[in-house]
Amino acid sequence: MVKTDLLALLVPALPLLGAIIIGFGRRRLKGNTAGMLGTAMVALGFVASLLLFLGHDGETHIVHLFSWIHVGAMDIPFAFQINALSLWMMLIVTGIGTLIHLYSIGYMHDDPRMATFFAQLNLFSFSMLLLVMGANFLVTFIGWEGVGLCSYLLIGFWYTTPEFNYAGRKAFVMNRIGDIGMVLAMALMFYQFGTLNYVDVMKQGGMMATGNPLIVTATLLLFLGATGKSAQLPLLTWLPDAMAGPTPVSALIHAATMVTAGIFLVVRSSVLFQLAPYTQDIILWVGVATALFGATVGLFQNDIKKVLAYSTVSQLGYMFAALGVGAYSAGMFHVTTHAFFKALLFLGAGSVIHALGGEQDIRKMGGLKGVTKTTYMTFLIATLAIAGIPPLSGFFSKDGILASTFAESPLAYGVLVFAAMLTAFYMFRLLFLTFFGTYRGKAHPHESPKVMTVPLMVLAVLSAIGGALNIPHIFGGHDWLKTFLGTAADGIGMEHLELSANTEWMLMALSTTLVVLTIWYTWTLFGKKTTLDGDTADMPFLKRLIAKRWMLDELYASLFEKPYGWISKHFFSIGEKKVAVPLTVGTGKAALGLGEWLRKVQTGNTSFYLFGMMAGVVILLIITYFGG
Amino acid sequence: MENVMTAIRVVPLDHYLILSFLLFSIGMVGALVRRNIIIVIMCLELMLNSVNLLLVAFSAYHSDPGGQIMVFFIMLVAAAEVTVGLAILVLLKRNTDSVDMNQLNRLKW
DSSP states (O other), X not given: OHHHHHHHHHHHHHHHHHHHHHHHTTTTSOHHHHHHHHHHHHHHHHHHHHHHHHTOOSSOEEEEEEEEEEETTEEEEEEEEESHHHHHHHHHHHHHHHHHHHHHHHHTTTOTTHHHHHHHHXXXXXXXXXXHHBSBHHHHHHHHHHHHHHHHHHHTSSTTSHHHHHHHHHHHHHHHHHHHHHHHHHHHHHHHHSXXXXXXXXXXXXXXXXXOHHHHHHHHHHHHHHHHHTTOTTSOTHHHHGGGSOHHHHHIIIIISGGGHHHHHHHHTHHHHHTOHHHHHHHHHHHHHHHHHHHHHHXXXXXXXXXXXXXXXXXXXXXXXXXXXXXXXXXXXXXXXXHHHHHHHHHHHHHHHHHTTSOOBGGGOOOTTTTOHHHHXXXXXXXXXXXXXXXXXXXXXXXXXXXXXXXXOHHHHHHHHHHHHHHHHHHHHHHHHHHSSOOOSSSOOOOOOHHHHHHHHHHHHHXXXXXXXXXXXXXXXXXXHHHHHHTTOHHHXXXXXXXXXXXXXXXXXXXXXXXXXXXXXXXXXXXXXXXXXXXXXXXXHHHHHHHTGGGHHHHHIIIIIHHHHHHHHHIIIIIIIXXXXXXXXXXXXXHHHHHHHHGGGOOOOHHHHHHHHHHHHHHHHHIIIIIO | OHHHHHHHHHSOHHHHHHHHXXXXXXXXXXXXXXXXXXXXXXXXXXXXXXXXXXXXXXXXXXXXXXXHHHHHHHHXXXXXXXXXXXXXXXXHHHXXXXXXXXXXXXXXX
């Protein structure tokens, strides 16, 4: 027990220590030293998580550090909750985190602010660990805000470019909208249950009736928080812009870990969500709509990272769709496999960008297959995995989601299969345009150093075999991940899948066939010959609309930004200039004028002062005598 | 001590009041209108002593020694005050070669 406490403390403490040491010593530390130190801290955190995982006995341990807020009836300890769900997330965060830290040593090697970068990466790891380990909503919320902050810092890491700062601010503001939901949900739960501890809230909440308006409100607010962090409609526009950050950041934060925080939160509170069918419906359809939205936009993007960003949005949509039908384990499984292959895709993209000296436009790539062999091979594996080709990891996780969705709503299933076809299309378009054909750019491509390719290879292996974690029964597996996570989140225990084996086989065959056909179609378009998109102006209407991301940014601009700007402008010209300024400046001027006038009383004539004193005494006497 | 008390009580209280009022008024008017700083200081002393007189008279009539103790305090303060006042007087004389109080008109904004 003591060992568990110590290890659980070490897991977040090590990256925090790293962040502090590197952060304060960033001017003295060499970039490489900082990188090694940062990587080592996260790697040690991974070892500690692994030890915890191996010694896990299926029980929920609360590691009480200290009593944090203790006012009246409010008692919020600073505590960690160690159970299957948090352990699983800890392994993902530290495991993938270690690989990405390692990769960053190579990717950032000539950046003058490399030490700062690693300090922020470590701080991010710490916040994310706090988020997944917290034993109550408030500790989770610290981590929640912490990852938001680090995301902002890292998106705007190259702060000399104004657009990057703008992207950072956008992410911050979008997340803040979601955070309001989270704060309100916490207030509501505290009001109702008098505690924020997950264990107590779930115990008390679980006894309430299904569809209780309070639970529905609380879950809706929690989901609002989740949409902000996990980039779901309508709060998704920040994620594609977040690609302004260095590529390892995109891999770590905007693909593998931070964006899964919303899914984690929903799974953590699955008991409550299970009691709110109304919220679940909303989650399902938001997820489905986001999956479709992301997939369509991904079709015609020409920036390698933007394609992957919209792909992330789309895959997160899948995860939420799974949560919406109550298939929490399927959602978590997809979180896991997605962490493998999306991190791999981003790091591969980073390797390509690195090879081409900063080029991100896939129209200026091509033919890299022969030059960057390792990158190509790993990228191919990741692409096959995300497209859902058996027996790679993505096939199992996506199939799990599709099957659960089919049992609940065939319409949602249809949309998701269509999105899966689109996924295959845009991913293979990306693959073909980047690695096949002839090179269309002007740089001199070269393979990345070992420190970058080794993480790629590790992730490629994980992407390939990751599906083994949760092999469903019809393949003779035992749903290991589902059983494991079932000990932690009660919602997973309530899952049930009512599909006959035949139906499952049929669904799998259908989606796989469609995906393979799509890949063949993509090959004819981009593999054999190279079809490049010209300017958006020449495209037909629908294609142009999609290429312009359904005009979502423009819609928000005219719906919110412009009215807000208009209001601000008028508040400035009327409220500020005509009311506030005259009021404050007027007060100052009045005091000055009064002083100017009153100082004439100070004549310097001593007799006059004496007279004034006497007159004052006389007046006071008269007042006390006659007045009182 | 007792005979002093008796001696004070020989004169009616009203007379003390009137005398003290007159002394105080003379002192105040003198302090206000005179320009010679020596006279002004003297007038201040006059005002203090008119109050002393009143205190002693009331003390005797009320058989309360507190009033007489108060007088000692006032004397002490007056002594301290007059040293400061005379020091100012000496400096004024040295700097301006006059004892006119209106020379001290630089005490202003």
